[in-house]
Amino acid sequence: MAGEKVESLGTREMDPFAREVARKAKGFMAEEEGLRLYELAREGARLGPVLEVGSYCGKSSIFLGCGVREVGGRLVCLDHHRGSEENQQGQPWHDEELWDEKVHAMDSVGELRRNLRIAGLEDNTVLLVTTTEVAAPLWTAPLGMLFIDGGHTFRAAHGDYEAWSDRLLPGGILAIHDLFPDPDEGGQAPIEVYRRAVASGDFEELEPTLTLGALRRKI
Numbered sequence: 001m002a003g004e005k006v007e008s009l010g011t012r013e014m015d016p017f018a019r020e021v022a023r024k025a026k027g028f029m030a031e032e033e034g035l036r037l038y039e040l041a042r043e044g045a046r047l048g049p050v051l052e053v054g055s056y057c058g059k060s061s062i063f064l065g066c067g068v069r070e071v072g073g074r075l076v077c078l079d080h081h082r083g084s085e086e087n088q089q090g091q092p093w094h095d096e097e098l099w100d101e102k103v104h105a106m107d108s109v110g111e112l113r114r115n116l117r118i119a120g121l122e123d124n125t126v127l128l129v130t131t132t133e134v135a136a137p138l139w140t141a142p143l144g145m146l147f148i149d150g151g152h153t154f155r156a157a158h159g160d161y162e163a164w165s166d167r168l169l170p171g172g173i174l175a176i177h178d179l180f181p182d183p184d185e186g187g188q189a190p191i192e193v194y195r196r197a198v199a200s201g202d203f204e205e206l207e208p209t210l211t212l213g214a215l216r217r218k219i
Helices: 016-024 031-044 059-070 109-118 132-138 154-167 189-199
Strands: 050-053 075-078 125-128 143-148 168-176 203-205 213-217
Touching (some): 016 109, 031 168, 154 168
Parallel strands (some): 050 075
């Protein structure tokens, strides 16, 4: 996955207060990966909206949102907020604090809104509380960046790629989280989607960061 690093847009560092909010937010992303998203969003948002598929409680959303805000762009957070397979009761990554007993389902949208507000990102962010299947047919705007970090089943991951990747503008960024070349370290759906994107011939590979892969649509 090695490749050319995204061109620097300056030496400005991410807002330290927002970075601390991201650090404390519930989520499963290393800070180094988040800072890479911040850099990528600064570039992608110059072309068009940045779409995040899978926001959970907003850890990655804050990194993306800060990059978007710096160039006057918009971040769209798409998530049904009922949790992925591994977030359900009895599963390894279940969080009882996010369980709504009244509806007997997980609900993370409140945490996302809270964290975005604290980080000062509400005015730059649009929340779509639904699924890719519902949102994609209604979407018309071309994208400057797409970040895929939703459901990690093969069906969900490939479905997100199929629904959104063709909407990326030339020069737009495609980022995918949780790439594990070794099946013993993690699920294979995200890296399979990454390899599919590379094999399409439509993208050039950029420098990866831990389990975060990045590509740019060819111009």
